[in-house]
Amino acid sequence: MTTVREATYQLLRDLGMTQVFGNPGSTELPFLRDMPPDFKYFLALHERSAAGIALGYAMGRGKAAFVNLHSVASVGNGLSAIIDAYYNHVPLVVTTGQQDRRHLQAEPFLVSRAVEGVEPYVKWACEPLRAEDVPATIARGYYLAMQPPMGPVFISIPMDDWTQECEPVGVRDVSRRLFADRSQLDEVCRAIDRSTNPALVVGAQIEEDHAFDQVLALAEQLQADVYQEPIASRWTFPRRHRLFRGSLLPAQRPLAEQLASHDTVLVLGAPVFLYYSYVPGDPIRPGTNLFQITNSPRDAAAALAGKSIVGDLADAVEYLQLKTQKRSARNLPAREDPQTPKAEAPITPAFLFNVLNRVIPSGAIVAEECPSSKGDLDRYLLLDQAQSFYSVRSGILGFGVPAAIGLQLAHPNRRVVCAVGDGSIQYSIQALWTAVQYQIPVVFLVLSNSDYSALKSFCDFTQVGRNVPGMDLPGIDIAKIATGYGMKSETVIQHEDLEPALTAAFSAREPRLITVRIQSDTSKCMGMDQSVDPPKYR
Ligand SMILES: Cc1ncc(C[n+]2csc(CCOP(=O)(O)OP(=O)(O)O)c2C)c(N)n1
Numbered sequence: 001m002t003t004v005r006e007a008t009y010q011l012l013r014d015l016g017m018t019q020v021f022g023n024p025g026s027t028e029l030p031f032l033r034d035m036p037p038d039f040k041y042f043l044a045l046h047e048r049s050a051a052g053i054a055l056g057y058a059m060g061r062g063k064a065a066f067v068n069l070h071s072v073a074s075v076g077n078g079l080s081a082i083i084d085a086y087y088n089h090v091p092l093v094v095t096t097g098q099q100d101r102r103h104l105q106a107e108p109f110l111v112s113r114a115v116e117g118v119e120p121y122v123k124w125a126c127e128p129l130r131a132e133d134v135p136a137t138i139a140r141g142y143y144l145a146m147q148p149p150m151g152p153v154f155i156s157i158p159m160d161d162w163t164q165e166c167e168p169v170g171v172r173d174v175s176r177r178l179f180a181d182r183s184q185l186d187e188v189c190r191a192i193d194r195s196t197n198p199a200l201v202v203g204a205q206i207e208e209d210h211a212f213d214q215v216l217a218l219a220e221q222l223q224a225d226v227y228q229e230p231i232a233s234r235w236t237f238p239r240r241h242r243l244f245r246g247s248l249l250p251a252q253r254p255l256a257e258q259l260a261s262h263d264t265v266l267v268l269g270a271p272v273f274l275y276y277s278y279v280p281g282d283p284i285r286p287g288t289n290l291f292q293i294t295n296s297p298r299d300a301a302a303a304l305a306g307k308s309i310v311g312d313l314a315d316a317v318e319y320l321q322l323k324t325q326k327r328s329a330r331n332l333p334a335r336e337d338p339q340t341p342k343a344e345a346p347i348t349p350a351f352l353f354n355v356l357n358r359v360i361p362s363g364a365i366v367a368e369e370c371p372s373s374k375g376d377l378d379r380y381l382l383l384d385q386a387q388s389f390y391s392v393r394s395g396i397l398g399f400g401v402p403a404a405i406g407l408q409l410a411h412p413n414r415r416v417v418c419a420v421g422d423g424s425i426q427y428s429i430q431a432l433w434t435a436v437q438y439q440i441p442v443v444f445l446v447l448s449n450s451d452y453s454a455l456k457s458f459c460d461f462t463q464v465g466r467n468v469p470g471m472d473l474p475g476i477d478i479a480k481i482a483t484g485y486g487m488k489s490e491t492v493i494q495h496e497d498l499e500p501a502l503t504a505a506f507s508a509r510e511p512r513l514i515t516v517r518i519q520s521d522t523s524k525c526m527g528m529d530q531s532v533d534p535p536k537y538r
Helices: 004-014 026-032 047-061 073-087 101-106 114-121 131-146 182-194 212-222 252-258 297-302 313-323 349-359 371-380 400-410 424-428 431-437 453-461 478-484 495-507
Strands: 019-022 040-043 065-069 092-098 124-126 152-158 198-202 225-228 244-247 264-268 289-294 307-310 365-369 416-421 443-448 488-492 512-517
Touching (some): 040 047, 047 400, 065 073, 131 152, 182 264, 182 307, 198 212, 289 313, 349 371, 416 424, 488 495
Parallel strands (some): 092 152, 198 225, 264 289, 416 443, 443 512, 488 512
């Protein structure tokens, strides 16, 4: 016989989850004690950061990551990262401690009702009925987390379970790909072949299903215009490609107008559609043939229009490529680089991202969380490689810093840049300490405008006026905070200092933070500008 603790470590080893991301408490100590030397524990100083680093690590690898949080604290402090994992389809096996079973009914200190708390945002939440079921429960959670659409599972483990005896649990093969119905795909092929002006909308699931190259090949075969889904959490088409038409707006009528010239629209691996500002209208111009292929039954069910087909993106797109006619090349010019922005004082976000685009190392990965300048980042950063861009579609701040650290761990040979607002960085700022302690060489680029610019813009989009409290952030010295965590950091004010600061950070093999004083632009938010102003659409 073996103990629950021994069987669990063996299972985690067999499942390839030997990195543990956590923040410990008394109820986790019986699991964490004497951690086997082939395991590595990554300490983060808050559950949001611990789960957020695991999120980045799992996204970067496309494989489940193991998280160990503290009892019910994970529902409060860690939940936003779990919600990110849920909406970004990131496989996480999240475990937390529970009080000792033998006095649970007496509601002791740290008793945890975490299972009920996280339930809406995980694929499965469970506290095993018997101690000896713990390893098998983790195995079941892992297989489920890895099924499409991938996502988090949550297991609460009473602290006295670890020393109980149980049978070892072997690893099983559980298939992960579900293929779309061929007759439905044939219908898509017929519509495309009849179409005079088809368009593709590319979404994050393309990368989840490893379909980047297949989608590129299909777009070229069809000579179709390609749009990125609104508020994209992944960039899934080369930015400089001549068929690329930029990002869709996250509002109904403006989005429908962007696609109005197309008679057939095929959405690949995205919701139909992800909206933010409420601008009522048809989701798509009436008469347009709209199809969605998604790995998510939830996204298929929630679509506002069109025909939805559920299945693996790589397989479906390969089938479409095989069964649709090749079109002759359109006489399109190469995509022009955006105009070089002027050097202004203070520095503008456009100038900043244009400089970053010039000096960013090849193969770099960007983790983004800069709400008001997202549109400028989208325009000026021209990354063409797969798995280069990560953001979040939940709308919850706190994603960027820990995700960047996890992504850097997953891709030690690519450099990760975290573009983050001075407001956004505060929600998980203690993750900087983890980057320093474990020498994870992310470059943090803070856009410091001393306010919540995006919210000021949204005041206009929603016409609530500007008389709203809590919009300004004076008196924060982020470089000093980073220094306090042991990170080398600096503040850039003059435009001529930006490029040398970035170049120096990229040539150092350690984490660095650069905070750049930028102009506050209160006309934009999440890639929307005043073109999405609802009054214009009355
Ligand atoms: C956890 C959380 N709290 C609050 C918000 C609301 N919110 C959305 S954007 C934003 C401003 C973020 O400020 P900053 O990072 O400085 O970006 P800026 O708006 O200046 O571009 C806030 C507070 C949120 N989305 N998530």
